[in-house]
Amino acid sequence: MKKTWLLGFGFFSISIGWSLYNGFVPFFLNNYLTSTALIGFLMTIDNYFALFIQPYIGNRSDRTNTxxxxxxxxxxxxxxxAALFYALIPFHVSLMTLILFMVCMNLSMAIFRSPTIALMPDITPESKRTKANGVINFMGGCGAILAFSAGSLLYNVDESLPFLxxxxxxxxxxxxxxxxINEKRDAIPNHIVTTNQTFDYKRELNSATVFLLxxxxxxxxxxxxMEALFTLYGVNKLGLSxxxxxFSLAFFSLSFVVSSIPSGILGAKYGEKKMILIGITGLVFVFFLLSFVxxxxxxxAILLVGGMFWACININAYPFIVSTGNAHSYGTRTGLYYFVSSLAAIISPPTLGLLIDFFGFGILFYAAAGSMIFALACLLRVNTAENSVSAHKLNG
Structure with a gap:
């Protein structure tokens, strides 16, 4: 667990970076653009690179030996x-330089994101992964809180300070x-693979994995x-500064942090899937309630409750996707996990931004609730594939 807490610093840095990026970069873009849909698109253009780089790097790291x-x-x-270009973002002098710094920063983030997360199953037995994921997400949640709370204070002093x-x-x-962390010393022995091992997509992408993805x-x-457009929602719909x-989004992150370790413990006791089902169902109701706030x-207050349900999902999702494969594909499965999340990041903000352009900011949380209902339907289908997952593990 000591190694897990130390590894959590890596997730801490990733989380604080993304949270602050999502919270304040839209304001920079808003200085040049008036279309919410276009702002949403530019907030995700970097994910087009991450879409291809992260699965490749994850798979590559499975076969790396240094x-x-x-x-x-x-x-x-x-x-x-990543540190260099992150620091340069607030010093942009035009829309083009802002986009350049954003893209370069996110390209470099894509290089280390999958390998950082894949370190967790490398050094953690399967029975302890939900607890370990709770710990590293606790660290990540602390990063998000700092981004939205301390980051807000620094932003009021000078726009460049939180980025520096x-x-x-x-x-x-x-x-x-x-x-x-010394991989040669700390990795579980049967998780060490050789550089000539290959990844069989047809075998790994069984029906359980596909529905879960x-x-x-x-x-x-x-x-x-929600995260990419929330700050604009607060300003335009609720009249907040x-x-x-x-800062309001920090309440969601605070609740997530408090709930991270308990969610991991409950996931280990009752199963990852059951906790994810509880989280999805809860967030459907939370998003509907936020539409009337x-x-x-x-x-x-509602964001506090929402953070608890998000912890039920997020803490148990990564161990669940890893458990549908074998010890030789953790980096690749981590890449697939972030491939799917990057694809969602590409599609979601511009799509929701376009809906906002047509129907107003009130549509934001209705759309989020509808998407959660689709997630629930897909997760329920994972039941039909559990036998094939077990068989796959026996053959793996």
């Missing part, structure tokens, strides 16, 4: 480059992981769209 291990080299390359702070956190996280896609459609709107107090 004296630093198979995941660490990607962290050593990607994190410093996150850039420094990237480098500190790399140092902590590099100094404390579809469910992941739909719940990320809801969450990615930019910093107050971003008019006061800041009610908004933040």
């Amino acid at each position: 004296r630093y291990g198979r995941r660490m080299p990607y962290l050593m390359i990607g994190i410093p480059i 702070a996150v850039s420094a956190i990237f480098l500190v996280a790399l140092w902590v992981i590099f100094k404390n 579809a469910a992941i896609f739909f719940w990320f459609i809801a969450i990615q769209g 930019q910093s107050a709107s971003a 008019e006061s800041v107090f009610s908004l933040r």
Whole structure:
């Protein structure tokens, strides 16, 4: 568990980076653009690169063998480059330079994201993965809270300060992981693979995996769209200031943090799928309620509840997708997980932004609830494939 907490610093840096990016970059874009749909598109253009790079890097890291291990080299390359371009974002001088810094930052993030997360199943027995995922997501949630709370305070002082702070956190996280996790020493022995192993997509993408990936896609459609457009929703629908709107989202993240470790413990006891079903059902009702909110107090109270249900989903989803494969494909399955989430990130904000352009900001949470219902339908179909998953594991 000590190694898991230390690995959590990597997820901490990723989470604080994405949360602050989603919270404040739309304001930079809003200085140049008036269309919400176009802002939503530009907030996701980087994901077109991540869509292809993350599965490739995840698969590549499964077959990498260096004296630093198979995941660490990607962290050593990607994190410093990401830190550089993250720091440059608030110093853009035009729309084109802003887009350039955004794309370069996200390209470098795609290099180390999958290998960082794949380290968890590498060093953690399957029976403890939901608990371990609860820990690293607890760290990630702490990052989101800092992004929306302390980040809001720094943003009010100077727009560049939160970005410079996150850039420094990237480098500190790399140092902590590099100094404390030795893949050659800490990896579970039967998880060490050779460089000549290949990935059989037909075998790995069994029906359970396909339906689970579809469910992941739909719940990320809801969450990615909500997070990317929430700050604009708060300003335009509820009349909040930019910093107050971003700070409100911290309540969602705070609840997620508090619920992360308990969700992992409950997932280990009752099963990942059952906890995910509870989370999806709860978020459907939360999103419907948010559509009727008019006061800041009610908004933040409901977001607190929503964070608990999101923890039920997010903490158990990654161990669930990994469990449908075998020990030789963790990096690749991590890449597939982020492939699906990146695809949702590409589609969701511009689509929801377009709906907002036509129907107003009131449509945002109705659309999010509808997407969650699709996720529920897909997850229920995973039942029909559980036998094939067991058979696959026996053959793997």
